Amino acid sequence: MRVVIIDSDAQVREELIKLLEKAGPEYELAGAASDGREGYELISEARPDLVIMDVQLPRMSGVTMLKKLRGEGASCRVIVLTADTDFNKARQAIELSVDNYILKPLKKAQLKKAVRSVKEKLENEQAIAAAFTVENIFRGCLNGQIHPDGRFHFMTREKYGFTLEEPVSVCTIWLGSNYTEQREDVRRFLENAAADKNFSICVLEVDAWRVLTAVIYCMEDQNEAYLFFKEHAVPAVCGSFRGEIVCVWDDMKNGLELLEGLKRIERMREWNLLFDRGDLIRKEDVERLEVVPVKYPAELERQARQAVLELEGEEIKKCYYRLYDRLRGQPHSPAEMKECLIRFNLAVVNAYKTQHEIESELRIQSCMQAITVAMSWGQIRSAMEEFLHVVNFNAFSEEGDTRYSPLVQKAVELVRKYYDQGVTLEEIAGQLFVSEEYLSSQFKKETGAGFTETVRHYRIERIKGLLLNTKLKLNQIAELTGYADPKYMSRVFKEEVGVLPTEYRKSVH
Numbered sequence: 001m002r003v004v005i006i007d008s009d010a011q012v013r014e015e016l017i018k019l020l021e022k023a024g025p026e027y028e029l030a031g032a033a034s035d036g037r038e039g040y041e042l043i044s045e046a047r048p049d050l051v052i053m054d055v056q057l058p059r060m061s062g063v064t065m066l067k068k069l070r071g072e073g074a075s076c077r078v079i080v081l082t083a084d085t086d087f088n089k090a091r092q093a094i095e096l097s098v099d100n101y102i103l104k105p106l107k108k109a110q111l112k113k114a115v116r117s118v119k120e121k122l123e124n125e126q127a128i129a130a131a132f133t134v135e136n137i138f139r140g141c142l143n144g145q146i147h148p149d150g151r152f153h154f155m156t157r158e159k160y161g162f163t164l165e166e167p168v169s170v171c172t173i174w175l176g177s178n179y180t181e182q183r184e185d186v187r188r189f190l191e192n193a194a195a196d197k198n199f200s201i202c203v204l205e206v207d208a209w210r211v212l213t214a215v216i217y218c219m220e221d222q223n224e225a226y227l228f229f230k231e232h233a234v235p236a237v238c239g240s241f242r243g244e245i246v247c248v249w250d251d252m253k254n255g256l257e258l259l260e261g262l263k264r265i266e267r268m269r270e271w272n273l274l275f276d277r278g279d280l281i282r283k284e285d286v287e288r289l290e291v292v293p294v295k296y297p298a299e300l301e302r303q304a305r306q307a308v309l310e311l312e313g314e315e316i317k318k319c320y321y322r323l324y325d326r327l328r329g330q331p332h333s334p335a336e337m338k339e340c341l342i343r344f345n346l347a348v349v350n351a352y353k354t355q356h357e358i359e360s361e362l363r364i365q366s367c368m369q370a371i372t373v374a375m376s377w378g379q380i381r382s383a384m385e386e387f388l389h390v391v392n393f394n395a396f397s398e399e400g401d402t403r404y405s406p407l408v409q410k411a412v413e414l415v416r417k418y419y420d421q422g423v424t425l426e427e428i429a430g431q432l433f434v435s436e437e438y439l440s441s442q443f444k445k446e447t448g449a450g451f452t453e454t455v456r457h458y459r460i461e462r463i464k465g466l467l468l469n470t471k472l473k474l475n476q477i478a479e480l481t482g483y484a485d486p487k488y489m490s491r492v493f494k495e496e497v498g499v500l501p502t503e504y505r506k507s508v509h
Contacts, residue, residue, distance in 0.1 A: 001119055002030040004046055006039035006053040006062070007081065012106070016052055019108060023115065036060025043069060048076055050118050052111075055082040070097070077118045081106065134160055134202045138215050141258040142204070148256075162200075162218045164255035169216040171229050171280070172265050173237065176244040176378065179210040186241060190214055193233050199225045209266065215258065222251050230280040238278040242484075244378045246272045248281045269375040270334040276475055294336040297326060301344055305351035316348075317416075320384065321462075324377075324480075325470045341380065342368050345387055352391050363390045377480075385417070407432060408446045411439060415451075419458040422482035425451045460496045463489070467505040474501055 005016045013032050020027045030046040033039040036057035043051060055062035066078065078097070083104040099121070100114040137156065140146035141164065148156075153163040173190075175182050187203040190212070194201045199219040206213050216225045226249060234247045248269055252261045264283075271286045272279075279285075300322055307315035323344060327337045349364060358364065367390065370383035401409045414428050428451075429436045443451050459481045466477045474486040483489035493501050 001026060001050060001122060002028050002046065002048040003050045003052065003115075004030050004039070004043055004048040004076075005032040006034075006036070006042075006051065006057065006065075007032075008034050008054060008056070008058055010034070012054070012081075012104075015106065016111075019111065020115075023112065026119070027115070034058075036062060036065040040065045040068060043074065043076065044072075047074075049122055050077045050079065050115070052079045052081065052115075055080050066098075077122065079111075079114050079118065132159070134200075134217075135204065137164070138202050138255065138258060139204060141255050142206070142213075142262065144259055146256070160218075166217070166255070167219065167222060167251065167253055168255045168258070169219065169222050169225055169249065169251045170258070170261055170265065171214040171216065171234070172248050172262070172269075173212040173214070173234075174210065174244075174246040174248075174269065174375065175212070175241070176210075176246075176376065178241070178243040182241055182243070183212055186212055186237060189237060189240065190233060193236060194228070197225075197228060206262070209262070213262065215255075217255065226251075226280075226282075234280045235278050244376045245277060246281075246375055247279070248272075250283070270373075272375050273334045273337060273377065274331050276473075277479055289331050291331050291333050294327070294332045294340050296340055296343065297323060300326075301347045304344065304348055308348055308351040309355065321465065322469070325466060325472075328377075328472060328476070328480075329470045338371050338374065338380075341371055341384075345371075345384075349391060356391075359390055404446050405442070407434065407439070408442055411443055411451075412447065412454075415454055416458065419455045420462060420480060420482045422484070423455065456492065456496065459483075460493060463493055463501060464497075464504070467501055468508050477501070 003020060005013055005020075007013050007016070013034070017029060017032065020029055030048045031042045033042045037059040039051075039053065039057065040060060053062050053065075057065065062080065069076075077099050079100045079102065080098050081102050081104055099118050102110060102114060132155070137146065137160075146152075146164070148164050153165060156163050173186060175186065183205050187205065190201065190203050194214075194216075198221070199216050202215045202217070204213045204215065214229075216222075216229075219225050229247075229249065237247075238245050246269055248265045250261045250265050250268075252258065268281065268283060268286060271281060271289075274289060275281055275285075300319055304316055304319040304323075306312075307319060323341070327340065345368065349358065352358070364387065367383045367387040370386070371380055374380045374383065401412055404412065410432060411428055414431065415423065418427075425436050425440060429439045432439065440451055443449075443454075447454065449457070462481050463477055466472055466480060470477075472480070474490065478484070478486040478489040481489065483492075490500050490502075493504070497504060499507070
């Protein structure tokens with residue numbers, strides 16, 4: 001704690017200096033002065049934490065000096081010393097926010113106590129200031145721990161230029177299974193992207209919901225902030241980071257609505273099933289959708305049940321592909337799509353039960369619950385894979401696979417399972433605990449085709465099916481077949497088929 005001493009009595013100044021030295025190394029003498037004018041200049045330059053001063057000073061009185069300093073914004077703590085018992089002067093000093101008023105002759109114990117009290121006040125203020133950050137303010141709103149009064153709003157206005165009574169907007173970014181790995185990088189990316197804009201952002205990591213929450217405040221125009229995120233920030237994030245990303249926007253009347261706003265966003269996120277990767281979803285966007293009822297595919301269910309009874313792996317896989325394509329072909333409500341999937345799965349399970357035992361009914365229920373809360377097709381796919389595994393029905397193996405060695409047979413099954421997720425030789429080799437070189441050579445030797453060639457073949461056939469049987473846009477088809485860029489998908493398709501996807505679609509219709 002830096003201390004300035006101002007007293008016209010040299011003996012008193014010396015006594016105070018010695019007292020500080022004995023008090024401990026945490027007290028630093030920033031300087032001493034013998035009159036008001038010299039003291040004013042010293043305080044202005046040194047900016048101490050504490051001033052110990054006589055109220056009766058030559059050239060400028062202590063009260064006048066203190067008024068001048070307070071008018072210039074000096075916030076230092078002050079202990080006033082005086083031999084004068086005039087209460088009027090004491091009142092004037094108290095009105096200028098002094099911390100203590102001590103009569104001379106000095107009593108060392110009293111002065112030590114006063115100095116120690118100031119030190120404790122400063123430490124408490126520093127602790128509060130350290131906690132009084134924009135992040136903690138908004139996190140407190142999320143936790144329901146902040147109940148601001150006029151003083152609180154004054155402090156946020158003075159320190160950060162906003163109050164919780166003003167409008168805020170929120171952009172949540174869900175990163176799925178990549179949340180832990182990517183959250184810090186995405187947070188820094190957003191902060192840098194908005195660094196020079198006409199608004200401020202505070203990005204919170206909300207681990208309980210596995211989302212990054214960008215709170216946008218100090219806005220001149222909420223729509224300007226929204227357009228920046230829609231047209232620049234969100235596309236940039238989706239272009240720079242891999243994996244599933246779901247982005248939702250909500251405007252709020254004030255910062256205290258933050259918790260309720262996140263709850264609204266959570267309820268809205270499942271509508272992502274009707275949007276593309278890179279879209280910024282708003283309530284208004286959802287309300288504009290022309291949703292149509294789901295027509296349950298009874299005939300497709302019959303085909304799937306028959307495939308289960310006959311253990312036709314390829315056919316059951318095609319049934320599920322056709323089911324997904326139907327659900328994505330038109331805008332249906334997420335709840336109805338999930339209900340359709342669950343009903344379809346239960347029909348498959350019941351068909352399987354007629355000939356086999358189910359390993360775990362509890363895990364079946366868990367898969368159905370995962371579908372119920374899913375907000376992305378990737379989550380639905382994961383739940384479906386778990387479901388097929390639980391019923392001990394491998395939809396990704398085929399009768400002809402038995403001619404391969406166990407290693408290549410498993411590799412082929414993994415290709416069929418993950419080709420539409422951009423699977424690599426490195427990833428499959430890692431799962432099978434062999435080197436890439438060995439797996440590549442064995443794969444080519446036994447199947448007659450290279451690994452990359454095989455993956456491409458499955459992708460092209462899947463693209464053909466989607467072009468033929470759905471009205472999905474090219475960017476949606478690219479997402480379903482593991483291509484990050486629809487233009488690159490189109491180029492690969494033309495190399496293999498001889499025409500662009502759009503030309504192929506026209507030719508078969």
